[in-house]
Amino acid sequence: MMKRNALLLSTTVLMLVLSCSTASKKNSTVEVNIVGLKKGKLYLEQVVDSTLIVLDSLRVSREETHILRLDLAHPEFLILRLDKEDFNPFNDRISFFADPGKTSIKTTLNGFEKDAVIVSGPHQKEFENINKMLSDFDIKSIQLYQLSQEKEYLFPDRQDSLIRIAQRNELRRYQYLVNYALANTDNYLTPFVIVEQGDFLQQKWKDSIYNLLTDDIKSSTYGKQLAIQLQP
Secondary structure, three states, rough: OHHHHHHHHHHHHHHHHHHHHHHHHOEEEEEEEOOOOOOOOEEEEEEEEEEEEEEEEEOOOOOOEEEEEOOOOEEEEEEEEEEEOOOOOOOOOEEEEOOEEEEEEEEOOOOOOOEEEEEEHHHHHHHHHHHHHHHHHHHHHHHHHHHOOOOHHHHHHHHHHHHHHHHHHHHHHHHHHHHHHOHHHHHHHHHHHHHHHOOOOOOOHHHHHHHHOOOOHHHHHHHHHHHHHOOO
Protein backbone atom coordinates (compact mmCIF):
# COMPACT_ATOMS: atom_id res chain seq x y z
CA MET A 1 0.00 0.00 0.00
CA MET A 2 2.83 2.36 0.94
CA LYS A 3 4.65 1.51 -2.30
CA ARG A 4 1.48 2.27 -4.29
CA ASN A 5 1.03 5.63 -2.54
CA ALA A 6 4.68 6.43 -3.13
CA LEU A 7 4.27 5.60 -6.82
CA LEU A 8 1.18 7.78 -7.11
CA LEU A 9 3.00 10.63 -5.37
CA SER A 10 5.99 10.27 -7.68
CA THR A 11 3.73 10.25 -10.73
CA THR A 12 1.91 13.37 -9.54
CA VAL A 13 5.18 15.18 -8.87
CA LEU A 14 6.47 14.18 -12.31
CA MET A 15 3.33 15.48 -14.01
CA LEU A 16 3.65 18.79 -12.17
CA VAL A 17 7.30 19.10 -13.15
CA LEU A 18 6.52 18.32 -16.78
CA SER A 19 3.64 20.82 -16.73
CA CYS A 20 5.84 23.56 -15.30
CA SER A 21 8.60 22.68 -17.72
CA THR A 22 6.22 22.90 -20.69
CA ALA A 23 4.89 26.27 -19.54
CA SER A 24 8.43 27.59 -18.97
CA LYS A 25 9.38 26.77 -22.56
CA LYS A 26 6.91 29.32 -23.86
CA ASN A 27 8.83 32.52 -24.51
CA SER A 28 5.86 34.92 -24.44
CA THR A 29 2.82 35.71 -22.32
CA VAL A 30 -0.36 37.72 -22.75
CA GLU A 31 -1.68 38.98 -19.42
CA VAL A 32 -5.37 39.86 -19.55
CA ASN A 33 -7.44 41.79 -17.05
CA ILE A 34 -11.13 42.34 -17.84
CA VAL A 35 -13.10 44.50 -15.40
CA GLY A 36 -16.55 43.06 -14.78
CA LEU A 37 -15.90 39.60 -16.21
CA LYS A 38 -17.02 36.80 -13.90
CA LYS A 39 -17.46 33.90 -16.28
CA GLY A 40 -16.34 32.92 -19.76
CA LYS A 41 -13.45 31.56 -21.78
CA LEU A 42 -10.48 33.34 -23.31
CA TYR A 43 -8.83 32.21 -26.52
CA LEU A 44 -5.51 33.41 -27.92
CA GLU A 45 -5.61 32.94 -31.69
CA GLN A 46 -3.36 33.30 -34.71
CA VAL A 47 -4.37 33.49 -38.38
CA VAL A 48 -2.64 30.80 -40.45
CA ASP A 49 -3.62 30.46 -44.12
CA SER A 50 -6.95 32.23 -43.47
CA THR A 51 -7.68 29.81 -40.61
CA LEU A 52 -7.85 30.74 -36.94
CA ILE A 53 -5.53 28.57 -34.83
CA VAL A 54 -5.96 28.52 -31.04
CA LEU A 55 -2.56 28.98 -29.37
CA ASP A 56 -3.83 28.90 -25.79
CA SER A 57 -7.10 29.14 -23.89
CA LEU A 58 -8.39 29.24 -20.35
CA ARG A 59 -11.69 29.33 -18.52
CA VAL A 60 -12.50 32.40 -16.43
CA SER A 61 -14.36 31.97 -13.15
CA ARG A 62 -13.47 35.20 -11.35
CA GLU A 63 -12.21 38.71 -12.01
CA GLU A 64 -8.40 38.61 -11.92
CA THR A 65 -5.37 38.76 -14.19
CA HIS A 66 -5.30 35.78 -16.55
CA ILE A 67 -2.15 34.61 -18.32
CA LEU A 68 -2.06 33.03 -21.77
CA ARG A 69 1.22 31.55 -23.03
CA LEU A 70 2.71 31.09 -26.48
CA ASP A 71 5.93 30.88 -28.46
CA LEU A 72 6.82 33.80 -30.73
CA ALA A 73 9.79 33.65 -33.06
CA HIS A 74 9.14 37.27 -34.09
CA PRO A 75 6.39 39.91 -33.76
CA GLU A 76 3.01 38.52 -34.83
CA PHE A 77 -0.58 39.61 -35.40
CA LEU A 78 -2.76 37.90 -32.77
CA ILE A 79 -6.39 37.90 -31.67
CA LEU A 80 -7.72 37.70 -28.13
CA ARG A 81 -11.26 36.30 -28.22
CA LEU A 82 -13.71 36.25 -25.34
CA ASP A 83 -16.52 33.70 -25.29
CA LYS A 84 -18.95 35.03 -22.67
CA GLU A 85 -20.82 31.73 -22.83
CA ASP A 86 -24.10 33.57 -23.35
CA PHE A 87 -25.09 31.58 -26.46
CA ASN A 88 -24.26 34.60 -28.63
CA PRO A 89 -22.20 33.47 -31.65
CA PHE A 90 -20.73 36.99 -32.05
CA ASN A 91 -18.07 36.99 -29.36
CA ASP A 92 -15.75 39.89 -28.59
CA ARG A 93 -12.32 40.16 -30.19
CA ILE A 94 -9.23 42.30 -29.69
CA SER A 95 -6.59 42.37 -32.43
CA PHE A 96 -3.01 43.30 -31.59
CA PHE A 97 0.58 42.94 -32.80
CA ALA A 98 2.70 41.31 -30.11
CA ASP A 99 6.45 41.29 -29.75
CA PRO A 100 8.09 38.25 -28.08
CA GLY A 101 7.97 38.65 -24.31
CA LYS A 102 5.15 40.13 -22.26
CA THR A 103 1.98 41.72 -23.59
CA SER A 104 -0.54 43.28 -21.21
CA ILE A 105 -4.20 43.85 -22.11
CA LYS A 106 -6.56 45.69 -19.77
CA THR A 107 -10.17 46.27 -20.73
CA THR A 108 -13.78 46.01 -19.57
CA LEU A 109 -16.52 43.47 -20.17
CA ASN A 110 -18.94 45.97 -21.70
CA GLY A 111 -16.35 47.71 -23.85
CA PHE A 112 -14.14 44.73 -24.59
CA GLU A 113 -12.59 46.06 -27.82
CA LYS A 114 -13.26 49.79 -27.41
CA ASP A 115 -11.76 50.08 -23.92
CA ALA A 116 -8.71 47.90 -24.53
CA VAL A 117 -5.36 49.30 -23.42
CA ILE A 118 -2.56 47.17 -24.85
CA VAL A 119 1.06 47.34 -23.77
CA SER A 120 3.53 45.29 -25.77
CA GLY A 121 6.66 45.99 -27.78
CA PRO A 122 7.12 48.82 -30.32
CA HIS A 123 5.12 47.05 -33.04
CA GLN A 124 1.82 47.39 -31.15
CA LYS A 125 1.99 51.19 -30.96
CA GLU A 126 2.81 51.39 -34.66
CA PHE A 127 0.00 48.91 -35.39
CA GLU A 128 -2.43 51.27 -33.63
CA ASN A 129 -1.16 54.28 -35.61
CA ILE A 130 -1.58 52.44 -38.94
CA ASN A 131 -5.10 51.30 -38.00
CA LYS A 132 -6.03 54.88 -37.09
CA MET A 133 -4.79 56.22 -40.42
CA LEU A 134 -6.55 53.52 -42.48
CA SER A 135 -9.71 54.00 -40.43
CA ASP A 136 -9.71 57.71 -41.30
CA PHE A 137 -9.63 56.85 -45.02
CA ASP A 138 -12.47 54.35 -44.56
CA ILE A 139 -14.60 56.85 -42.64
CA LYS A 140 -14.08 59.41 -45.41
CA SER A 141 -15.29 56.85 -47.99
CA ILE A 142 -18.41 56.11 -45.96
CA GLN A 143 -19.17 59.83 -45.56
CA LEU A 144 -18.86 60.39 -49.31
CA TYR A 145 -21.18 57.48 -50.03
CA GLN A 146 -23.74 58.82 -47.57
CA LEU A 147 -23.57 62.24 -49.22
CA SER A 148 -24.16 60.67 -52.63
CA GLN A 149 -27.53 59.36 -51.38
CA GLU A 150 -28.83 62.73 -50.21
CA LYS A 151 -31.28 64.71 -52.34
CA GLU A 152 -29.11 67.77 -52.85
CA TYR A 153 -26.37 65.61 -54.36
CA LEU A 154 -28.57 63.66 -56.78
CA PHE A 155 -27.42 65.75 -59.73
CA PRO A 156 -24.89 64.57 -62.34
CA ASP A 157 -22.34 67.33 -61.69
CA ARG A 158 -22.43 66.83 -57.92
CA GLN A 159 -22.26 63.05 -58.29
CA ASP A 160 -19.20 63.46 -60.53
CA SER A 161 -17.60 65.72 -57.96
CA LEU A 162 -18.14 63.17 -55.17
CA ILE A 163 -16.71 60.41 -57.36
CA ARG A 164 -13.55 62.45 -57.98
CA ILE A 165 -13.16 63.13 -54.25
CA ALA A 166 -13.69 59.43 -53.47
CA GLN A 167 -11.08 58.44 -56.06
CA ARG A 168 -8.55 60.89 -54.58
CA ASN A 169 -9.25 59.52 -51.11
CA GLU A 170 -8.66 55.95 -52.32
CA LEU A 171 -5.49 57.01 -54.13
CA ARG A 172 -4.18 58.68 -50.96
CA ARG A 173 -4.93 55.50 -49.03
CA TYR A 174 -2.77 53.40 -51.34
CA GLN A 175 -0.06 56.04 -51.49
CA TYR A 176 0.06 55.88 -47.71
CA LEU A 177 0.43 52.08 -47.80
CA VAL A 178 3.20 52.16 -50.42
CA ASN A 179 5.10 55.00 -48.77
CA TYR A 180 4.90 53.29 -45.39
CA ALA A 181 6.12 49.99 -46.82
CA LEU A 182 9.02 51.49 -48.78
CA ALA A 183 10.16 53.42 -45.71
CA ASN A 184 9.93 50.40 -43.37
CA THR A 185 11.49 47.47 -45.21
CA ASP A 186 12.97 46.10 -41.97
CA ASN A 187 9.66 46.14 -40.06
CA TYR A 188 7.49 43.04 -39.46
CA LEU A 189 4.37 45.16 -39.92
CA THR A 190 5.22 45.96 -43.54
CA PRO A 191 4.32 42.63 -45.20
CA PHE A 192 1.33 42.31 -42.86
CA VAL A 193 -0.07 45.66 -43.99
CA ILE A 194 0.44 44.85 -47.68
CA VAL A 195 -1.08 41.37 -47.37
CA GLU A 196 -4.10 42.56 -45.38
CA GLN A 197 -4.76 45.98 -46.92
CA GLY A 198 -3.12 46.00 -50.34
CA ASP A 199 -5.58 43.96 -52.41
CA PHE A 200 -5.83 46.58 -55.14
CA LEU A 201 -2.17 47.59 -55.22
CA GLN A 202 -0.55 47.09 -58.59
CA GLN A 203 1.63 44.01 -58.80
CA LYS A 204 4.71 46.06 -59.61
CA TRP A 205 4.42 47.88 -56.27
CA LYS A 206 4.04 44.64 -54.34
CA ASP A 207 7.08 43.21 -56.16
CA SER A 208 9.15 46.30 -55.38
CA ILE A 209 8.17 46.22 -51.72
CA TYR A 210 8.89 42.51 -51.34
CA ASN A 211 12.28 42.74 -53.04
CA LEU A 212 13.34 45.52 -50.65
CA LEU A 213 12.40 43.60 -47.49
CA THR A 214 15.26 42.35 -45.34
CA ASP A 215 15.85 38.58 -45.18
CA ASP A 216 14.41 38.37 -41.65
CA ILE A 217 11.20 40.07 -42.72
CA LYS A 218 10.89 37.91 -45.84
CA SER A 219 11.13 34.77 -43.68
CA SER A 220 8.45 35.98 -41.24
CA THR A 221 4.84 34.77 -41.30
CA TYR A 222 3.56 37.64 -43.43
CA GLY A 223 6.71 37.88 -45.51
CA LYS A 224 6.01 34.33 -46.66
CA GLN A 225 2.35 35.14 -47.30
CA LEU A 226 3.33 38.15 -49.41
CA ALA A 227 5.68 35.90 -51.42
CA ILE A 228 2.77 33.53 -52.07
CA GLN A 229 0.60 36.42 -53.29
CA LEU A 230 3.30 37.32 -55.82
CA GLN A 231 3.41 33.88 -57.37
CA PRO A 232 2.03 33.80 -60.95
